[in-house]
Amino acid sequence: MKLKERIAVTRRGYRMLAEYCPKLIRTKVIAAAAEALSPFVTIWFSGRIINEITGNRDIGTLVLLVLLTVGLSFAFSMISNALNRVISEKESRMWNNFDKIFTDKQMSMDFADLEDQEIQKQRQKVQENLFMFGNGLGQLIWDTPSLVKMIVGIVASVAMTASLFAARTGNAVLDSRIWIAAAAGIMVLSGLIGARLRRREEKVFERWTDNAVWYNRAFTFYGYALYAETARAKDVRLYRQDRIADREMAKMDEHNRKSSGLLRKMSACQGLLELSRGVCNALCYLFVAAKACLGAFAVGSVVQYVGALMELVKSTSDLFFVLTENKVYTGHLKGLFEYLDLPDAKRQGTLPVPEGGEYIVEFQNVSFHYPGSETDVLKNVNLTLRAGKKQALVGANGAGKTTFVKLLCRLYDPTEGQILLNGTDIREYDYDEYLNLFSFVFQDFKLFALPLGENIAAAETVDAERAEDCIRKAALYDRYREMPDGLETWLYHDLSEKGVEISGGEAQKIALARALYKGSPVIVLDEPTAALDPIAEEQVYAGFSNTVGDRTAVYISHRLSSCRFCDEITVFDKGCIVQNGTHEELLEEENGKYKELWDAQAKYYVQS
Numbered sequence: 001m002k003l004k005e006r007i008a009v010t011r012r013g014y015r016m017l018a019e020y021c022p023k024l025i026r027t028k029v030i031a032a033a034a035e036a037l038s039p040f041v042t043i044w045f046s047g048r049i050i051n052e053i054t055g056n057r058d059i060g061t062l063v064l065l066v067l068l069t070v071g072l073s074f075a076f077s078m079i080s081n082a083l084n085r086v087i088s089e090k091e092s093r094m095w096n097n098f099d100k101i102f103t104d105k106q107m108s109m110d111f112a113d114l115e116d117q118e119i120q121k122q123r124q125k126v127q128e129n130l131f132m133f134g135n136g137l138g139q140l141i142w143d144t145p146s147l148v149k150m151i152v153g154i155v156a157s158v159a160m161t162a163s164l165f166a167a168r169t170g171n172a173v174l175d176s177r178i179w180i181a182a183a184a185g186i187m188v189l190s191g192l193i194g195a196r197l198r199r200r201e202e203k204v205f206e207r208w209t210d211n212a213v214w215y216n217r218a219f220t221f222y223g224y225a226l227y228a229e230t231a232r233a234k235d236v237r238l239y240r241q242d243r244i245a246d247r248e249m250a251k252m253d254e255h256n257r258k259s260s261g262l263l264r265k266m267s268a269c270q271g272l273l274e275l276s277r278g279v280c281n282a283l284c285y286l287f288v289a290a291k292a293c294l295g296a297f298a299v300g301s302v303v304q305y306v307g308a309l310m311e312l313v314k315s316t317s318d319l320f321f322v323l324t325e326n327k328v329y330t331g332h333l334k335g336l337f338e339y340l341d342l343p344d345a346k347r348q349g350t351l352p353v354p355e356g357g358e359y360i361v362e363f364q365n366v367s368f369h370y371p372g373s374e375t376d377v378l379k380n381v382n383l384t385l386r387a388g389k390k391q392a393l394v395g396a397n398g399a400g401k402t403t404f405v406k407l408l409c410r411l412y413d414p415t416e417g418q419i420l421l422n423g424t425d426i427r428e429y430d431y432d433e434y435l436n437l438f439s440f441v442f443q444d445f446k447l448f449a450l451p452l453g454e455n456i457a458a459a460e461t462v463d464a465e466r467a468e469d470c471i472r473k474a475a476l477y478d479r480y481r482e483m484p485d486g487l488e489t490w491l492y493h494d495l496s497e498k499g500v501e502i503s504g505g506e507a508q509k510i511a512l513a514r515a516l517y518k519g520s521p522v523i524v525l526d527e528p529t530a531a532l533d534p535i536a537e538e539q540v541y542a543g544f545s546n547t548v549g550d551r552t553a554v555y556i557s558h559r560l561s562s563c564r565f566c567d568e569i570t571v572f573d574k575g576c577i578v579q580n581g582t583h584e585e586l587l588e589e590e591n592g593k594y595k596e597l598w599d600a601q602a603k604y605y606v607q608s
């Protein structure tokens with residue numbers, strides 16, 4: 001990456017940190033500057049105290065020096081403690097804040113992208129890099145204060161060692177100015193070695209993480225999700241799927257064994273870096289000791305010079321390291337930004353949805369295939385949903401009914417043709433406003449481990465009267481009355497010990513109540529009564545017209561008898577619409593698909 005781009009990426013990283021972790025970097029920078037200055041105070045005053053003891057031995061000066069040393073160290077440590085408290089409080093929220101970056105993106109990204117394997121791999125890689133290793137934003141947070149420490153360290157140690165080179169011993173070799181250049185050269189060299197090793201380390205790391213992405217995902221699934229999630233744990237026990245999990249975990253052990261070789265290489269790099277620093281330190285010691293032996297300065301100054309030179313070696317080598325690190329973390333940040341910048345096609349529309357009035361949705365020659373597949377699951381579909389119309393969609397499994405609904409709510413866009421709302425392509429409307437027109441109950445709906453009322457209102461504030469009305473319409477009232485805390489009753493035990501477990505049918509009724517509560521002009525129900533017992537189903541249908549009122553309703557069901565109340569029934573077969581009409585009209589079509597489906601079901605209800 002070119003320097004200009006690295007600067008731009010780093011700046012964007014700082015902007016993102018300011019947005020998601022406000023004031024964290026600023027506080028860390030101040031704490032780092034205080035921390036960096038603190039050892040120099042001790043080094044400088046220690047030198048002065050030793051010189052005083054070995055020189056004038058003036059008690060007053062000694063007491064003053066000791067008091068200043070202790071007082072300043074105390075002041076620095078108080079400042080550090082106060083700042084560190086603020087930092088740890090902010091850092092404790094940091095990972096949650098990072099998590100929010102990903103949840104924000106996942107909420108706004110196109111639904112189709114959530115299923116796209118490549119995009120999911122991309123997300124997993126940047127997420128694991130950040131959360132497992134702190135790469136990218138984490139490095140930026142840690143490296144910025146380190147950079148400040150180094151700069152302060154270099155400036156302070158140069159200031160404290162300047163007199164070392166000026167001090168005369170009378171020996172031409174030791175007094176030569178060449179030592180300044182030599183010291184600078186050795187430090188730069190040590191820094192360059194450090195930087196080179198860091199690049200090597202990063203290359204090894206890259207190879208390791210490339211392989212690790214899949215294994216981490218598999219590890220979470222086979223090592224945790226399979227056993228911990230009750231929905232899966234049941235089947236795992238009944239079908240002994242733990243044996244498959246054991247086999248896959250054994251493969252992962254093999255991968256980890258290979259990775260440990262790479263990790264060994266990484267620690268070898270670290271060892272070499274320490275060695276180069278050690279050599280530099282030894283040379284510094286020799287130089288200062290030689291000058292002191294020849295009487296260039298008092299013993300106390302040895303402490304000052306050695307301490308300051310060591311800080312200089314460390315800071316210079318760290319500075320190179322951090323500058324190299326910038327190449328590394330800007331690479332990780334770039335990966336993060338590429339993921340965050342994936343276009344959200346659904347959110348390009350800006351037209352406001354007309355308020356009130358009648359909504360007519362029209363599918364015009366719509367065909368669709370899922371991302372990554374070439375097979376059209378909807379083929380040239382034409383259908384109009386008029387305001388107030390009760391529309392049923394029926395057909396065999398896999399005929400394309402749910403896919404039709406997914407296009408209606410723009411989880412996906414048609415691959416051919418268009419969908420119009422009051423004559424305008426739905427892609428032109430503001431996405432959130434468009435979605436507000438619909439209430440959905442999908443087959444695979446999900447409720448949350450939250451109070452019942454919040455589940456129904458999909459919000460923290462619940463209109464109790466309205467919620468209870470919807471509960472009644474969804475035939476849940478009897479069960480609701482048994483719930484210990486009414487609308488405050490928590491569902492499931494995940495987050496509350498007092499939570500109630502609910503059956504599949506009860507969950508479906510709650511999902512139905514949630515759709516009714518939203519009160520949108522169009523309600524879409526994908527097999528809303530599949531899990532209901534016959535009496536509850538009858539209750540829902542008996543009140544259905546009343547419930548739906550003059551709203552448009554799209555209704556998918558395999559129980560054809562429950563579609564009879566609809567104004568129009570559309571029959572799907574292999575992605576095409578093959579019939580349209582009322583129940584009676586469709587039954588008259590002797591060789592029609594509808595009659596075939598109807599007869600297949602009806603024979604079980606006819607007494608023999």
Ligand SMILES: Nc1ncnc2c1ncn2[C@@H]1O[C@H](COP(=O)(O)OP(=O)(O)OP(=O)(O)O)[C@@H](O)[C@H]1O
Pocket residue numbers: 115370371373377395396397398399400401402403404
């Ligand atoms: N996310 C997906 N990716 C790829 N193909 C999919 C996806 N979802 C569904 N399909 C395929 O699209 C076809 C239509 O599925 P759809 O769920 O629309 O049928 P359906 O009529 O609602 O069926 P059912 O009555 O079983 O609910 C099926 O062949 C299915 O395998």
